[in-house]
Amino acid sequence: MSKTLIGELRDPDTKIKRKVRIELDDFSGQIGIHVQGYGDNTSGDDFGEPIVIDLHDNKLQVFLWSDINNENPTHKIDMTGARLDKRIEKDSDGNCIYCGQKCHNGEMCDEQQAGGFNHNKAMETQDDA
């Protein structure tokens, strides 16, 4: 059973509102976002979802169709850099808090892995969901 969340976006300056429909599709396993007045190339005006969030090869991705005349996504955003295990914990000198050195290359250093800090943090987040 797919799940749909209905709401509205509100512009705080102009007070303009647009209806929003966020759909978690059980078949595709994707999240699609429809905003009133916006669409994609191949869908009817009230059904287009120019923003899609997807998990593929264990990677969170966001697809955007910012041009309604283009069938293909105009933007594909790989969210790997936002993963919890990509967070670099630095001290006030900019050094890694686990090994005390400039080990930042987008991967956990051995000391951080041994501490398991981000792994535990990720598990807590899943339990909350």
Ligand SMILES: [Zn+2]
């Ligand atoms: Zn380190």
